[in-house]
Every structure is written in structure tokens, then in C-alpha cells.
Amino acid sequence: xxxxxxxxxxxxxxxxxxxxxxxxxxxxxxxxxxxxxxxxxxxxxxxxxxxxxxxxxxxxxxxxxxxxxxxxxxxxxxxxxxxxxxxxxxxxxxxxxxxxxxxxxxxxxxxxxxxxxxxxxxxxxxxxxxxxxxxxxxxxxxxxxxxxxxxxxxxxxxxxxxxxxxxxxxxxxxxxxxxxxxxxxxxxxxxxxxxxxxxxxxxxxxxxxxxxxxxxxxxxxxxxxxxxxxxxxxxxxxxxxxxxxxxxxxxxxxxxxxxxxxxxxxxxxxxxxxxxxxxxxxxxxxxxxxxxxxxxxxxxxxxxxxxxxxxxxxxxxxxxxxxxxxxxxxxxxxxxxxxxxxxxxxxxxxxxxxxxxxxxxxxxxxxxxxx
Numbered sequence: 001x002x003x004x005x006x007x008x009x010x011x012x013x014x015x016x017x018x019x020x021x022x023x024x025x026x027x028x029x030x031x032x033x034x035x036x037x038x039x040x041x042x043x044x045x046x047x048x049x050x051x052x053x054x055x056x057x058x059x060x061x062x063x064x065x066x067x068x069x070x071x072x073x074x075x076x077x078x079x080x081x082x083x084x085x086x087x088x089x090x091x092x093x094x095x096x097x098x099x100x101x102x103x104x105x106x107x108x109x110x111x112x113x114x115x116x117x118x119x120x121x122x123x124x125x126x127x128x129x130x131x132x133x134x135x136x137x138x139x140x141x142x143x144x145x146x147x148x149x150x151x152x153x154x155x156x157x158x159x160x161x162x163x164x165x166x167x168x169x170x171x172x173x174x175x176x177x178x179x180x181x182x183x184x185x186x187x188x189x190x191x192x193x194x195x196x197x198x199x200x201x202x203x204x205x206x207x208x209x210x211x212x213x214x215x216x217x218x219x220x221x222x223x224x225x226x227x228x229x230x231x232x233x234x235x236x237x238x239x240x241x242x243x244x245x246x247x248x249x250x251x252x253x254x255x256x257x258x259x260x261x262x263x264x265x266x267x268x269x270x271x272x273x274x275x276x277x278x279x280x281x282x283x284x285x286x287x288x289x290x291x292x293x294x295x296x297x298x299x300x301x302x303x304x305x306x307x308x309x310x311x312x313x314x315x316x317x318x319x320x321x322x323x324x325x326x327x328x329x330x331x332x333x334x335x336x337x338x339x340x341x342x343x344x345x346x347x348x349x350x351x352x353x354x355x356x357x358x359x360x361x362x363x364x365x366x367x368x369x370x371x
Contacts, residue, residue, distance in 0.1 A: 017157060017158070017170050017171055017174045018166075018167060018170050020170070020174070020183070020184075021166070021169065021170030021173060021174075023186050024173075024184060024185075024186060024189060026186075027186035027189045027190070028189050028190065029184075029189050030089050031114075031166075031169065032114075032116075033089055033090055033114065033115055033116075034087070034088075034089050034112075034113070034114055035087070035088040035089065035090075035091055035092050035093075035094050035095055035111070035112075035113040035114075036085065036086070036087055036088075036094070036111070036112050036113075036173075036176070037085070037086040037088075037094030037099075037100075037103065037109060037110070037111045037112075038080065038083050038084075038085055038086075038109065038110045038111075038176050038179065038180045039083060039084045039085075039086065039103045039104070039107070039108075039109045040082060040083050040104070040107035040108040040109065040180075041083070041084055041103075041106075041107055042079055042080075042081070042082050042083060042084060043084070044077050044078075044079060044084050044194050045058070045194075047077060047084040047086065047103065048075060048077060048194065048196045050099075050102050050103050050105075051075055051086070051093055051094075051099065051103075051196075051198055051202075052093075052099075052198045052199065052200045052201045052202050053075055053196040053197060053198045053199060053200075054196065054199060055194075055196060057196060057197070058194050058195060058196035059194070059195055059196075060192050060193070060194055060195075061192060061193065061195050062190065062191075062192050062193075063076070063189075063190055063193065064190075066195055071089075071090065071091075072090060072091050073091065073197050073198040073199075073201075074088065074091060074195060074196075074197055074198075075087075075088060075091070075093075075194075075195065075196050075197070075198060076088070076193040076194070076195050077193060077194040077195075077196070078188065078191060078192075078193050078194070080180055080182035081180065081181055081182040082180075082181070083180040083181075083182060085180075085182070085184075085188075087193070090115075091198075092113060093198060093201065093202075094111040094113070095111050095113040095121060095123065096202070096204070097123065097125075097130050097133075097205070097208055097209075098202045098203065098204055098205055099202050100123055100125040100130065101125060101128045101129070101130065101209070102128075102202060103125070104125035104126055104127055104128055104129075105127060105128050106127060107126075107127065108124070108125065108126050108127075108179075109124075109125045110122070110123070110124050110125075110176055110179055110180075111123045112136070112172050112173065112176060114136065114169060117137055117165060118137075118315070118341055119341060120135055120136040120137055121133060121134070121135055121136065122134055122135075122136055122150075122172055123144075124144070124149060124150055129145055129209075130143075130144045130145065130208070130209070130210060131144050131145050131146050131149045132144035132145075132146060132147050132148070132149045132150055134147075135341075135343070136168050136169070136172055137165070137168065137343075138161070138343045138344065139154070139159070139160060139161050140161060140344070141343070141344060141345075141350070143210070143347075143350065144210065145210065150175065153175045153178055153179060154175065156175075156178060157171045157172075157174040157175045157178060158171055159171035159172060159174075159175060204358055204361060204362055204365075205358070206228055206231065206355065206358045206359055206362060207219060207228070207355055207358070208354065208355075208358075211351055211354075211355070216351060218348065218351065218352055219355070223238070223242055224352075224355065226238075227239060227242075227356070227359050228355075228359065231359045231362045231363055232363065233328070233329050233363055233366075233367055235359075235363070236328040236329045236331065236332035236360070236363060237266070237269065237328050237332070239332040239336065239356055239359060239360050239363075240266060240323050240328070240331050240332045240335055241263070241266050241267070242356065243319075243323070243332075243335050243336050243339050243353065243356055244259075244262060244263060244266065244320060244323055244335065245263075246339070246349055246352055246353060246356075247316050247319055247320065247339050247342065247349075247353075248263075248316075248320075249349075250316075250342075250345050250346060250349040251312050251313060251316040251342065251345075252309075252313075253313070253316060253317075258279070258282055258283055258286055258317070258320070259320065261279055261282075262279065262283070262320050262323060262324065265279060265324065266323060266324075273326060276324045276326065277324075279324060280321045280324045283317050283318070283320055283321035283324075284317075284318070284321050286317050287314050287315075287317035287318040287321070288314075290310055290313050290314035290317060291310075291314045293310050294307060294310040294311055294314060297310060308343075308344060311343060312342060312343060312344060312345075315338075315341065315342040315343065316339075316342055318338065319335055319338035319339040319341075319342060320335070322334035322335040322337075322338045323335040329360075329363055329364055329367050330364070332360040332363065332364075333357075333360040333361060333363070333364045336353060336356045336357040336359075336360045336361075337357055337360070337361075339353050339357075340353045340354060340357045
């Protein structure tokens with residue numbers, strides 16, 4: 001029970017789904033951070049290859065035997081009936097659409113990633129196409145070819161908005177079990193796995209395939225066209241400014257003093273480190289005050305519309321603080337990655353931020369490879 005207490009899983013429940021999840025956590029399942037991918041292919045070595053790892057260099061080992069030297073690039077694969085289950089912690093490759101498109105070729109693939117309440121996602125792919133993708137903490141906003149594709153399974157396992165965090169995690173794992181027909185058990189937590197290191201990651205696509213068929217019109221807007229033609233470090237400041245503009249308009253922060261100060265600083269690009277840090281601190285403080293207002297709202301007679309407005313506003317202010325990182329490339333990636341997680345943005349803003357995050361990630365990756 002000590003492990004359950006550390007993870008906050010202390011509520012007694014008799015629901016079979018919650019009971020099974022409790023057993024997993026008490027056995028050692030890392031409830032606070034995981035990336036799980038189910039691939040409808042029972043050839044473990046082939047799945048390893050599709051991830052960009054060399055199966056010939058893989059080894060069957062127990063979790064305690066794994067070295068932490070390549071932890072972020074480490075795959076841990078186990079057979080799951082007709083499927084293969086891939087565990088990454090703290091890796092994230094299975095969350096990438098490009099990877100899921102490859103894994104699902106000729107079958108299906110499902111990924112569940114959890115990095116906290118603001119960083120989580122579920123993505124389902126069939127035969128190379130992303131069918132549906134959504135945040136576990138916001139089931140209402142979905143993308144993909146058929147956003148409602150998993151509705152029957154969501155209903156079957158009782159997963160819906162309004163549930164506490166732990167019950168959402170329990171039920172999304174139950175959904176994966178129902179899809180694959182293979183349950184997660186406490187025995188699996190410490191069972192031997194095929195471990196391999198990703199040496200040649202599948203490259204990112206700047207524009208998700210779903211935005212190309214049919215082609216989304218925003219891709220041909222001059223600002224986006226320039227960024228897609230030249231995704232280089234020199235374009236990082238332009239990415240940051242564009243993200244700030246999208247967030248400001250999308251969340252209704254036009255005219256906000258802190259936003260205007262941020263835009264002014266980004267346009268002039270001449271602020272001293274002290275001034276930048278002071279403005280970042282003000283943005284953080286405003287985000288925290290907004291979060292406190294949200295808690296007060298939820299603690300009284302809740303006004304759903306006001307609560308959602310406050311939640312969006314708090315996320316947006318925190319995201320804008322990332323735009324003031326001293327490094328232009330780091331700022332571009334940090335602000336796009338954070339802005340992409342703002343809940344309940346319009347589909348148009350969501351797609352724009354998705355593409356900008358991909359461009360910023362490409363720029364950051366290339367800069368790091370040359371450093």
C-alpha cells in the first residue's frame with residue numbers, strides 16, 4: 001500500500017477496472033509517467049524495426065536489469081497475444097503520429113502517453129492513418145479521420161469527462177485491453193522484455209497528413225509558407241511571435257497589458273535579461289492568480305463557462321512566459337509545445353499550433369545535432 005500512497009491512489013473502490021489499476025500501481029507500474037503503445041503485430045522484432053531500432057542489438061532482460069544510459073531512447077517490448085506492447089518511460093516515440101502511421105501499416109496501433117494533467121494524449125491509427133487523437137483530460141476535443149471512432153469502447157469502459165485523474169488512467173488502459181484483447185497484469189510489470197535502443201528515429205513530418213488531404217488553406221498563408229519552406233534557426237523569432245498572436249486571439253487576451261508587453265519585447269528583441277525575467281515572473285504570477293480564481297470558482301457554485309475561460313486563460317499566460325526564453329530556438333519550441341496543450345482551442349488554432357510545434361521541433365533537433 002506504500003506505493004499506492006505515494007501515487008495518491010488511496011481511494012477504496014470496488015469497480016473492477018479501478019481494482020485492476022490499483023493492483024498494477026501497487027506492483028510498481030509508473031503511474032506518474034508512461035508511454036504505452038499497442039501494435040497489432042505479434043512479431044516483436046518487426047515492431048522493434050518499425051520504431052527505428054535494430055532488433056539484432058536487442059536483448060531479453062528483466063526491468064531491473066535495464067541500464068539507464070539510453071533511457072529516453074529505450075524500447076521495452078512484450079508479446080500481447082496477436083499484438084505487441086511497447087513500454088517507454090520516459091520515452092515518447094510511440095506518441096508520434098509518424099511512428100504510429102508506420103506501426104499501424106497493415107493493422108492497428110494505439111498509444112497512450114501520460115506526463116501529467118497538462119501533458120497526455122491518446123492516439124489510434126489504422127493501416128497508416130491517424131483515426132482519432134485526443135487528450136485524456138479533455139475528451140471533447142478530438143482530431144483525426146474519424147474522431148468518434150473509439151466512442152463505443154469509451155462507453156464500454158466508462159471513460160468520460162468529469163472523472164478524477166486516476167479513474168481516467170485506469171479506464172484508458174482498460175480501453176487498450178479491450179481493443180487488443182490482452183489484459184495488463186501485475187505479473188507483466190516485472191516480466192522479461194525485449195529491450196532495444198532507438199538509433200534511427202522516424203523523422204517528423206512538418207505537416208500531418210490529415211492536413212494535406214484535403215489541404216488546409218492556412219498552409220498557404222504567407223507566414224506559414226515561409227516557415228515551411230525554410231525551417232531554420234533564423235525563423236525561430238517569427239514562429240514565437242506567430243504563436244503568441246494565435247494564442248492571444250484564440251483565448252481572448254487582446255489588449256491584456258502583459259500580452260502587449262510580451263509582444264513589444266518580442267518585436268524589439270532588445271530587452272535585457274533582467275527585464276525578460278521580470279516579465280516572465282509577472283506572467284507566471286498572473287497565471288497562478290488565474291489558477292487560484294479557477295479553484296475558487298470550482299469551489300463555489302460552478303459556472304462552467306467561466307471555469308473554462310479561466311482554465312484557458314491560465315494555460316495561455318503560462319505558455320506566453322515560455323516565449324521569453326533567452327535562446328530564440330528554445331523559446332520557439334517551448335512556447336509552441338506549451339500553447340499546443342491549451343484546452344478547447346478552435347480546430348483552426350489547434351492545427352496551426354500543431355504545424356508550428358513540428359517546425360520548431362525540427363529546428364531545435366537540427367540545432368542540437370550540430371552543437
